[in-house]
Amino acid sequence: MIEIKDLHKSYQMGSNSLHVLKGIDFSVKEGELVSIMGSSGSGKSTLLNILGMLDEADEGTYYLDNVPIKNLNEKVAAQYRNKFLGFIFQSFNLINYKNALDNVSMPLYYQGMKRAERTDRAMHYLEKVGLAQWATHLPSEMSGGQKQRVAIARALASDPKVLLADEPTGALDTKTSYEVMDLIQGINDEGKTILVVTHEPDIAEMTKRIVNLKDGRIIDDSVVNQVKASLHV
Template structure:
């Protein structure tokens, strides 16, 4: 399957995806450092990370476990603080934000897709998709209308009333993607989005993420699966908290 896909891609049978990439910077990290204190020791997770992702790009971050890729994603997602360096998201400095402001930026800029879906188990698909809109103060009726259209976009309009427990992993991840998109974010951050899925479902999910990217949204995927990473424009490899230099071979050129 993987090989077939690569072959098709090399032959140019699949549409090129760089059409929406501009030269406007969406994510810009300079010399980001992050360490955790564990007992008396400091664990230096990210060391002088420089990263530049342009608006409309679709990139993947790869690295073995412990390479700091999850930490990097959390910093990108304003879920975690960094110790030193600079982070600009859509030309907005992300530095020492109040919880309130961080919440606002998360809501406006970023859509999250997680490995374990992280849907609220007691809410049905439609309600789950509508959660970010709730925190934007959108009225219930309008919320449901928008959420329905996004569920429709991921092909789950008929599943609106179902609870996550009644859905397959792929369906849950599609609900999660709809939820990530509903607030019209500039960036989708996907943390091992296919980690809990079989390969066929994984490709479906990647297909959706590619479509999302084609609509102009920057997509960052953290993964350890090569075939997944290879479907993005660019792979950023992390090793021991450093971005590996000299390597970033553009995959799709």
Template sequence: MIKIENLWKIYSNGNIKVEALKGINLNIEEGEFVSIMGPSGSGKSTMMNILGCLDKPTDGKYELDSAKIQELNGLELAQIRNKKIGFVFQSFNLLSRTSAFKNVELPMLYANVKSKERNSRAIEALKRVGLENRIHHKPNELSGGQKQRVAIARALVNNPAVILADEPTGNLDSKSSEEIMDIFKSLNDEGATIVMVTHEPDIAEKTKRVVTFKDGEIIEDKKMATNS
């Protein structure tokens, strides 16, 4: 599903060069549930931006679902983001004046999905996250946990190859965090491939594999023995 070979990301600031990623090699198979951990400045956010086709590597290879990302132009990358990747953010990134249904429908508008199919897929996605009774509620009428459920439904709706979640429990209380992780676990049990950045060890322990970054390198890649 994801294949990364000798991937580098170097930022230049005048005469100063910062090596954010240093020769990363990483394979993620279809159906895995992986968390990426590491201190601030370790490279995990840069890695997530490259995985999400929001940034390009300086050198190296990145394949996503057989697409050679480093060879694509801007329009092709936008199409990959829309069709192959579902994004879930810490800050939810919902349109505030728009209903849960309309927020979930949005990626399908960009993908030119017909109205009838948009309707059925949006409702089905909201059902999968337990929000069928909040379809017409706006974000200010929802709790933090419910907003994140809407964001997850939006990420699911185009049946992406991979879901990328960036600190998805970072703005939530512990009960809501548990509920969100239960949803991710259920989606993964159904076959979804999920890659999640988190700084919380107890959240990472609920995934099936933990990849730890430090100073732009992978220092540990560990499969979890149990998955609570």
């Protein structure tokens, strides 16, 4: 599903160049649930931005579902993001003046889907995350956990190949974090490929594989015995 070879990325900082990714080799098979860990400055956010087609590597190759991701203009990159990827953010990134149903159906509008079909599909995914009764509520009327569930429903609505979750529990308390991870584990059990960027070891242990980054390199990549979030919910 994801194949990265010898990935390098540098940023110009005044007269100096900061080498952030230093030859990353990384692959993810369909259906995996992988966490990417590392301290601030390790390169995990840069790697996620490249995976999400929000940035491009200086060197190396990136294939997503056998499609080479290289030299994309913004229009094509946006089309590929819409086709291949669903995003879950720490800050939820919901539109405050739109209700849950409209937030979830938003990506489908950009796919050209008709309104009735958008509404049906958005409602289906709100039901899936346990928020059907909150369809007409605004984000300001919801808890952090509910907002993240809406964000997960939105990410799933366009049926992406891969879900990219950037610190999905970072703004949540422990109990709510485990509830969100229980939902993510359930989605993965249905076959969805998911990458979770986190700095929290207990969250990483709820995935099936942990990749550790340090100073722009992968220092460890291990399959782990997954801790079921439902045991803590």
